[in-house]
Amino acid sequence: MKLFLFLYLSALMSLESFGNSHESDKQALLKFKSQVSEEKQVLLSSWNNSSPPCRWTGVTCGRKHKRVTGLDLGGFKMGGMISPFIGNLSFLISLNLTDNSLGGTIPQELGKLFRLEHLDISFNFLGGGIPPSLFNNSRLLEIDLYSNHLGQGFPSELGSLSKLVYLDLGQNNLKGKLPVSLGNLTSLRGLSFGENKLEGEIPDVIARLTQMEIFLFDTNHLSGVFPPVIYNLSSLQYLTMGGNYFSGNLRPDFGNLLPNLRDLSMGDNFLTGAIPSALANISTLQYLAMEINSLTGRIPPSFAKIPYLQELYFNENSLGNFSAGDVEFLIDLTNCTQLQSLDVSWNRLGGDLPASIVNLSMNLIVFDIENNSISGSIPNDIGNLIGLQEFWLSENLLEGPIPASFGKLSGLMALSVHTNRMSGEIPYSLGNITRLETLFLSNNNFARIIPPSLEDVGRLENLGELYVAHNKLSGNLPKTLGKCLSMEKLDLQGNSFDGVIPDISGLVGIKAADFSSNNLSGRIPEYLANFSLLEYLNLSFNNFEGNVPTEGKFKNATVVSLFGNQNLCGGVLELRLKPCFTQPPRNSRKQLVIGLSIGISLLLLLFIASVSVCWLKSRKKKNVNEATPSTLGVFHEMISYGDLRNATDGFSSSNLIGSGSFGTVFKAFLPAENKVVAVKVLNMQRRGAMRSFMAECESLKHIRHRNLVKLLTACLGTDFQGNEFKALIYEYMPNGSLDMWMHQEEFEEIFRPSRTLTLLERLNIAIEVASVLEYLHLSCHESIAHCDLKPSNVLLDDDLTAHVSDFGLARILLKYDEEGFINQLSSAGIRGSIGYAAPEYAMGGDISVHGDAYSFGILILEMFSGKRPTDEMFGGDFTLRSGIRSALPEQVLDVADELVLQDGLRIGFPVADCLTQVLQVGLRCSEESPANRLGMREVVKELISIKERFFRARRRARR
Ligand SMILES: *[C@@H]1O[C@H](CO)[C@@H](O)[C@H](O)[C@H]1NC(C)=O
Ligand SMILES: *[C@@H]1O[C@H](CO)[C@@H](O)[C@H](O)[C@H]1NC(C)=O
Ligand SMILES: *[C@@H]1O[C@H](CO)[C@@H](O)[C@H](O)[C@H]1NC(C)=O
Ligand SMILES: *[C@@H]1O[C@H](CO)[C@@H](O)[C@H](O)[C@H]1NC(C)=O
Numbered sequence: 001m002k003l004f005l006f007l008y009l010s011a012l013m014s015l016e017s018f019g020n021s022h023e024s025d026k027q028a029l030l031k032f033k034s035q036v037s038e039e040k041q042v043l044l045s046s047w048n049n050s051s052p053p054c055r056w057t058g059v060t061c062g063r064k065h066k067r068v069t070g071l072d073l074g075g076f077k078m079g080g081m082i083s084p085f086i087g088n089l090s091f092l093i094s095l096n097l098t099d100n101s102l103g104g105t106i107p108q109e110l111g112k113l114f115r116l117e118h119l120d121i122s123f124n125f126l127g128g129g130i131p132p133s134l135f136n137n138s139r140l141l142e143i144d145l146y147s148n149h150l151g152q153g154f155p156s157e158l159g160s161l162s163k164l165v166y167l168d169l170g171q172n173n174l175k176g177k178l179p180v181s182l183g184n185l186t187s188l189r190g191l192s193f194g195e196n197k198l199e200g201e202i203p204d205v206i207a208r209l210t211q212m213e214i215f216l217f218d219t220n221h222l223s224g225v226f227p228p229v230i231y232n233l234s235s236l237q238y239l240t241m242g243g244n245y246f247s248g249n250l251r252p253d254f255g256n257l258l259p260n261l262r263d264l265s266m267g268d269n270f271l272t273g274a275i276p277s278a279l280a281n282i283s284t285l286q287y288l289a290m291e292i293n294s295l296t297g298r299i300p301p302s303f304a305k306i307p308y309l310q311e312l313y314f315n316e317n318s319l320g321n322f323s324a325g326d327v328e329f330l331i332d333l334t335n336c337t338q339l340q341s342l343d344v345s346w347n348r349l350g351g352d353l354p355a356s357i358v359n360l361s362m363n364l365i366v367f368d369i370e371n372n373s374i375s376g377s378i379p380n381d382i383g384n385l386i387g388l389q390e391f392w393l394s395e396n397l398l399e400g401p402i403p404a405s406f407g408k409l410s411g412l413m414a415l416s417v418h419t420n421r422m423s424g425e426i427p428y429s430l431g432n433i434t435r436l437e438t439l440f441l442s443n444n445n446f447a448r449i450i451p452p453s454l455e456d457v458g459r460l461e462n463l464g465e466l467y468v469a470h471n472k473l474s475g476n477l478p479k480t481l482g483k484c485l486s487m488e489k490l491d492l493q494g495n496s497f498d499g500v501i502p503d504i505s506g507l508v509g510i511k512a513a514d515f516s517s518n519n520l521s522g523r524i525p526e527y528l529a530n531f532s533l534l535e536y537l538n539l540s541f542n543n544f545e546g547n548v549p550t551e552g553k554f555k556n557a558t559v560v561s562l563f564g565n566q567n568l569c570g571g572v573l574e575l576r577l578k579p580c581f582t583q584p585p586r587n588s589r590k591q592l593v594i595g596l597s598i599g600i601s602l603l604l605l606l607f608i609a610s611v612s613v614c615w616l617k618s619r620k621k622k623n624v625n626e627a628t629p630s631t632l633g634v635f636h637e638m639i640s641y642g643d644l645r646n647a648t649d650g651f652s653s654s655n656l657i658g659s660g661s662f663g664t665v666f667k668a669f670l671p672a673e674n675k676v677v678a679v680k681v682l683n684m685q686r687r688g689a690m691r692s693f694m695a696e697c698e699s700l701k702h703i704r705h706r707n708l709v710k711l712l713t714a715c716l717g718t719d720f721q722g723n724e725f726k727a728l729i730y731e732y733m734p735n736g737s738l739d740m741w742m743h744q745e746e747f748e749e750i751f752r753p754s755r756t757l758t759l760l761e762r763l764n765i766a767i768e769v770a771s772v773l774e775y776l777h778l779s780c781h782e783s784i785a786h787c788d789l790k791p792s793n794v795l796l797d798d799d800l801t802a803h804v805s806d807f808g809l810a811r812i813l814l815k816y817d818e819e820g821f822i823n824q825l826s827s828a829g830i831r832g833s834i835g836y837a838a839p840e841y842a843m844g845g846d847i848s849v850h851g852d853a854y855s856f857g858i859l860i861l862e863m864f865s866g867k868r869p870t871d872e873m874f875g876g877d878f879t880l881r882s883g884i885r886s887a888l889p890e891q892v893l894d895v896a897d898e899l900v901l902q903d904g905l906r907i908g909f910p911v912a913d914c915l916t917q918v919l920q921v922g923l924r925c926s927e928e929s930p931a932n933r934l935g936m937r938e939v940v941k942e943l944i945s946i947k948e949r950f951f952r953a954r955r956r957a958r959r
Helices: 002-017 023-035 038-044 084-088 108-112 132-136 156-160 180-184 204-208 228-232 277-281 301-305 324-335 355-359 380-384 404-408 428-432 451-459 479-483 526-530 588-610 641-647 690-701 738-742 759-779 809-816 818-826 830-836 849-865 880-887 898-907 911-925 936-958
Strands: 059-061 068-072 094-096 118-120 142-144 166-168 190-192 197-200 214-216 221-225 238-240 245-248 263-265 270-274 287-289 294-297 311-313 341-343 366-368 390-392 414-416 438-440 445-449 465-467 472-476 489-491 496-499 512-514 519-522 536-538 543-548 567-570 656-659 663-670 675-682 711-718 724-731 794-796 802-804
Touching (some): 023 068, 023 084, 108 132, 132 156, 204 228, 277 301, 324 355, 355 380, 380 404, 641 675, 641 711, 641 724, 738 794, 738 849, 759 794, 759 802, 759 911, 849 880
Parallel strands (some): 068 094, 118 142, 142 166, 197 221, 214 238, 221 245, 238 263, 263 287, 287 311, 341 366, 390 414, 414 438, 438 465, 512 536, 543 567
Antiparallel strands (some): 059 068, 656 663, 711 724
16 A cells, blocks of 8 residues: 555656756757757657657656656667767766767767766767766766777776776777776676777786676787786686787696686687697587687597587698598597587698598588598588588598488588599489589599489579589580579589580579580570670680670670680680681691791790809809818718619609709608608719819708708719719608699699699798798898799698709809700700790890799799690780789689689688789789899788788688
């Protein structure tokens, strides 16, 4: 009864105060309304003089005093500004303007709201700084300014908010260092300033924030070692620090110090050392991301102990040793029944893919082991993983077939096994996976036809990307290809398909289609001209015939590629096809070849005549080293002809690893040193000069750089017939030459690498080669020009680090055996160098470091386009360089090496930008005029910064 009376009275009181509601609140709110964008004022239509403010939308009032205590206009999408009159709502406790489009600045009058406890202005467009007056409001419990455009520094005044529990300044433009006054916020449970531009270290005073549960500071420019102070915050549940510059190792007892973590995210930093196995003691852990760091060692199997683990990201580190135990953790992970995502791609994992992966969690959605050296085969029962949506296994050493049980994975959207050694037929059952969007099967040995199975591809209505390039597929293309209406990218190149292109007139969404290097025939379908989204159509190297359309997409020779089809005619002029209905002049092709080879010989002669000396004269005269040969290198003695003969099985062809203009290279095992080496036997003609030759080798031996092939010693003597014999003994490079990797099809099977080089690997190699040239040009006491830089002189060691070989060799040979040198140059080996030698050399110009810059530029263009400068498609004014120059930047993907694109296209990071920037470096190095070419120091800097930008972009795209 008493209670009833009380309610009655208070109702009466509120009626009473109706008329005299506080005018200042009303005026302040009306001012607020007047500042929001007009088209949204309709949402505030209740804000008018005919009703009291306490009844207005979004307004809350105190029950007794009827003053405005809360204003909640979240999600109204209002534009305009925040009126400074809001500072007059002096009873305000909670202000929520989240998720609007408010611009301008945060009015400093907010500082007058001394009762304010909750402030949420997240998701707006507010600029300027955070007004220091805000930190007068000592009752504040919560400040959320996430996702605005707030700039300037982190205000140090905030140290006065000792009650503050939650502070979110994330996703703004805050710069500068973190203030030590943060240490005063001892009530904080949540602190976020991720996605800003803050720099410096995490201050030690953070140690005082012992209540902290959430600590987010990802994506800034913060640096230092992993902040030791964090180990004190044992209540932490969420720690997100990815995308900074943190370095150093993690403590082995990491997991014991932070036992309450649920989310731990440290990706994209510079962390080194091992993954702490004690992480597995964090039984609450659900999300663990350490991708894109420099972590080494094994992935500990102990993760299997974490019962609720859902996501695990270790991609892009240096984990594993290419050895059998590297993937053991996968066996134990079957205990993690909640696991949804597993990404260990881009590491150094070896060993056979365990069959037990089929027992991984039924919840598994993403499985990514791309770009490792994992062998074995995909287990037959892979169809058990019924939750799988993405299965990425490309760029490994996998063998065997695609198991038919994939057909059970009805939710699978992406299947990528490109660049492995897989074989067999593409199973019929893939046609069951109707959700499939991406199918990457290129660069394997899949054989026979697509037909019986791909008849089903017609059912794959969602298939957007089908890549089967570079396999051994044959037969007709399936007619039902035309039913994959979502198709955007189709790559069939490098197989043996024959017959005509089936009716694909329905694939109007197609952007890129590559039919090149097959045996396809018939006429080119006219309707392709009308595919409005088509950016790339490659029909080269087939047997297409007849008239080439001249309309639509066929007007543009940069979209359409038709090389190597003998019987095509017509088309637009730029395609340079023969006209239709006229007889081509007889023997025209032969004449061209003769003309060209005469041209090349002339060029060669000019080149030889101009090679005076590759060693640029030093300012001070060099002392000829009089040391005896026995001081060379790690070898205590020079090696005899007999030793080398034994070490190479009598120079047997089974040990032959290459031959070039200067000699023949054998692999040799030297039992005395227990070492595999490469022996380059020089084909020198002239006798004598033995001692000077050794001195020369000695001087070359003092030139050291980690990306130069190390010259170990030399052999100088006579063979068993008494002929003079000279050989240089180098470190052995197990991964052959860049040339073999770039042009695998030209080499015998035993020399062929197991896969292709990725974009990042190519970028690394380019940086390494450039840094050697920088060293030779600028850091030696004499400036040295290499003079014969080309892919076959770039060798790769077991982790694909580049080592430049044959530097200075031109000099030795010139000096001591000019005749032999010229003989060697004119032998078959020189063909490579023709494309790489700077144009001024052919005109009698002096040898200079600029000549190396030119060769380097061409090397880059080759590495990223996959085309040799001497490819037969080039001739006249159309060169590798001119082709690439005219394609940049819009058509960069057309000139880029297909094999680089496969990985990139799916992730969606800006491959095109990266390629454009790299190719531009190549162009600037290979300028016609020597003086205009980039210097090597600049090149190194530029390439490193391209690589860094690329890494950042990759990370963002992967989120
Ligand atoms: C503000 O409103 C949104 C909903 O519109 C809510 O999610 C958020 O928690 C509120 N903020 C505060 C500080 O109460
Ligand atoms: C932080 O606290 C210390 C004392 O604990 C005090 O002297 C200092 O003024 C405070 N800093 C701020 C910015 O309030
Ligand atoms: C996985 O689970 C099995 C059975 O529950 C258990 O015997 C084994 O020790 C677990 N493995 C790990 C690494 O925790
Ligand atoms: C594919 O689907 C058909 C029926 O649509 C079914 O009979 C067959 O078993 C499925 N194949 C696999 C491998 O799941």
